[in-house]
Amino acid sequence: MAKYSIGVDYGTQSGRAVLVEIGSGREIATSVKEYTHGVMDEYLPGGKKKLEDDWALQHPNDYLEVLQVTIPSVLTKANVSAEDVIGIGIDFTACTVLPVKNDGTPLCMIDQYKDEPHSYVKLWKHHAAQDEANRLNELAEERGEDFLKRYGGKISSEWMFPKVWQILNEAPAIYQEADQIVEATDWVISQLTGEIRRNSCTAGYKAIWHKQKGYPSKEFFKALDPRLENVVEEKLSNEIHSIGSKAGEITAEAAALTGLKQGTAVAVANVDAHVSIPAVGITEPGKLLMIMGTSTCHILLGEEEKIVPGMCGVVEDGVLPGLMGYEAGQSCVGDHFEWFTENCVPAAYEEEAKEKGMNIHQLLTEKASKLQPGESGLLALDWWNGNRSTLVDVDLTGVLLGATLLTKPEEIYRALIEATAYGTRTIVEAFRNSGVPVNEIYACGGIAEKNALMMQIYSDVLNSEIKISASSQTPALGSAMFGAVAAGKERGGYDSITDAAEEMGRVKEETFKPNSASAKIYNQLYAEYETLYNYFGRGENDVMKRLKNLKKQNI
Numbered sequence: 049m050a051k052y053s054i055g056v057d058y059g060t061q062s063g064r065a066v067l068v069e070i071g072s073g074r075e076i077a078t079s080v081k082e083y084t085h086g087v088m089d090e091y092l093p094g095g096k097k098k099l100e101d102d103w104a105l106q107h108p109n110d111y112l113e114v115l116q117v118t119i120p121s122v123l124t125k126a127n128v129s130a131e132d133v134i135g136i137g138i139d140f141t142a143c144t145v146l147p148v149k150n151d152g153t154p155l156c157m158i159d160q161y162k163d164e165p166h167s168y169v170k171l172w173k174h175h176a177a178q179d180e181a182n183r184l185n186e187l188a189e190e191r192g193e194d195f196l197k198r199y200g201g202k203i204s205s206e207w208m209f210p211k212v213w214q215i216l217n218e219a220p221a222i223y224q225e226a227d228q229i230v231e232a233t234d235w236v237i238s239q240l241t242g243e244i245r246r247n248s249c250t251a252g253y254k255a256i257w258h259k260q261k262g263y264p265s266k267e268f269f270k271a272l273d274p275r276l277e278n279v280v281e282e283k284l285s286n287e288i289h290s291i292g293s294k295a296g297e298i299t300a301e302a303a304a305l306t307g308l309k310q311g312t313a314v315a316v317a318n319v320d321a322h323v324s325i326p327a328v329g330i331t332e333p334g335k336l337l338m339i340m341g342t343s344t345c346h347i348l349l350g351e352e353e354k355i356v357p358g359m360c361g362v363v364e365d366g367v368l369p370g371l372m373g374y375e376a377g378q379s380c381v382g383d384h385f386e387w388f389t390e391n392c393v394p395a396a397y398e399e400e401a402k403e404k405g406m407n408i409h410q411l412l413t414e415k416a417s418k419l420q421p422g423e424s425g426l427l428a429l430d431w432w433n434g435n436r437s438t439l440v441d442v443d444l445t446g447v448l449l450g451a452t453l454l455t456k457p458e459e460i461y462r463a464l465i466e467a468t469a470y471g472t473r474t475i476v477e478a479f480r481n482s483g484v485p486v487n488e489i490y491a492c493g494g495i496a497e498k499n500a501l502m503m504q505i506y507s508d509v510l511n512s513e514i515k516i517s518a519s520s521q522t523p524a525l526g527s528a529m530f531g532a533v534a535a536g537k538e539r540g541g542y543d544s545i546t547d548a549a550e551e552m553g554r555v556k557e558e559t560f561k562p563n564s565a566s567a568k569i570y571n572q573l574y575a576e577y578e579t580l581y582n583y584f585g586r587g588e589n590d591v592m593k594r595l596k597n598l599k600k601q602n603i
């Protein structure tokens with residue numbers, strides 16, 4: 049009798065559940081729920097309370113709606129009984145955090161706090177804690193804190209402690225009222241099992257936790273702000289659960305919400321990028337996976353802990369048990385194509401797309417595919433939402449160089465794609481130059497699935513073959529695999545995630561191979577990109593920061 053597992057992937061705009069057959073890895077049914085509140089970056093719900101620049105919030109009730117809608121939907125679509133679903137796993141964007149009471153109630157869901165922005169979920173791309181991140185980095189450097197180098201030399205404002213400290217600085221009452229500040233991924237799992245069990249992946253990559261050394265010292269936190277001395281004990285926890293282990297079982301309430309059977313195994317929470325590694329069948333070092341969507345994350349396994357400038361982090365067991373997991377990333381990939389389609393495309397293009405039965409991305413891609421590398425005369429920097437790796441600076445902004453009165457939208461669209469490919473190349477080179485081998489490149493995620501031109505450009509810019517995930521829902525498949533591991537072999541699942549990866553993870557047969565003529569031109573363009581990257585990104589000309597400051601003064 050076939051057994052199944054469910055994976056739920058919480059993205060930036062929506063949550064998706066996939067019901068997967070254990071063993072074959074066959075995805076039997078998928079269901080997607082857009083978040084009711086979406087990303088709140090201008091107003092709180094109700095549209096009255098305006099948010100400041102660089103804020104990005106979410107509403108935790110949207111996450112529960114995803115469970116409530118998508119799980120019954122995949123069970124019905126697949127015509128599978130909940131009896132035959134042995135496990136569930138979830139993955140999430142990160143660092144996406146919220147303040148909660150001890151019983152798990154999010155503060156924003158308590159009437160008294162619903163008009164206070166700091167009571168909501170701070171989404172990964174909430175960039176308003178940059179001052180806190182800067183002060184944290186300065187102090188860590190001054191004190192010679194050993195942890196900094198494990199995070200490429202800088203802690204990002206996207207991560208846990210800058211966000212926690214921003215709450216304390218700007219809304220001390222909310223900080224006080226919060227019994228815990230948790231990653232949304234751990235919070236959703238707690239809604240399924242009745243207990244908060246923090247996972248080692250977000251603790252390691254986003255909250256400066258080390259398997260042997262724990263969190264930064266109390267002295268460090270005290271020096272940062274005396275009120276933070278006991279932040280770990282007061283708002284987080286020293287008890288961290290390894291990914292690949294079981295968080296608990298579906299409670300009666302969660303069974304009523306989801307239609308799953310009470311007692312179904314639930315995996316410890318995970319992150320969208322990291323969970324994708326086993327889903328493409330990677331179980332060994334040297335294979336870099338790009339998870340390409342709103343943003344791109346780069347995940348790579350290694351044997352040793354090496355220090356790579358500007359990486360997001362290296363965490364032992366952070367991705368697969370027994371190996372070092374490296375993460376790097378680009379904060380804005382699909383997001384700036386979306387910005388472009390929403391702000392810079394003439395009505396005639398919209399009409400043409402409609403006539404051809406395409407969406408605007410498809411039309412621009414079709415037009416861009418007719419261009420040769422270098423033909424447009426354009427060069428862009430991919431910093432429309434700051435630079436995550438290798439500069440770790442959210443105050444950097446976008447650049448488009450070489451535009452003339454003849455420049456066409458598809459040329460800009462292609463230049464933006466190329467910019468993201470160059471950004472990935474700087475990351476790959478940083479790993480290689482630091483002694484972390486990158487021998488093969490894999491891609492998954494919405495963009496790897498939807499945009500073949502983009503994958504060919506990446507192959508040419510990186511001068512490397514690119515293997516594509518066989519799944520259109522790679523993170524959800526990875527989560528379902530973790531669900532099967534939580535259930536264990538005895539209940540029809542697996543004993544380890546490596547066993548699951550070997551059986552259920554796979555890539556497509558067709559790969560993207562570099563075209564040597566294009567690769568040659570892209571080498572030239574990349575050299576120009578590097579010059580601009582260093583000029584604007586490494587302090588030679590801080591014009592982007594000066595402009596941002598001017599803008600702040602005018603708000």
Ligand SMILES: Nc1ncnc2c1ncn2[C@@H]1O[C@H](COP(=O)(O)OP(=O)(O)O)[C@@H](O)[C@H]1O
Pocket residue numbers: 059060061062340341342343381382383384385386387409410413493494495498499
């Ligand atoms: N054909 C396309 N080519 C390039 N980008 C696309 C295309 N279609 C959608 N996008 C971009 O992909 C992003 C969504 O990626 P996806 O992987 O589906 O979601 P998420 O990142 O939330 O997990 C959006 O930013 C959108 O602008």
Ligand SMILES: O=C(CO)[C@@H](O)[C@@H](O)COP(=O)(O)O
Pocket residue numbers: 059060061140141142143172253319320321341342343344345375377
């Ligand atoms: O930063 C991480 C993972 O570490 C991602 O969750 C974050 O970039 C958001 O990913 P998406 O672009 O929404 O897939």
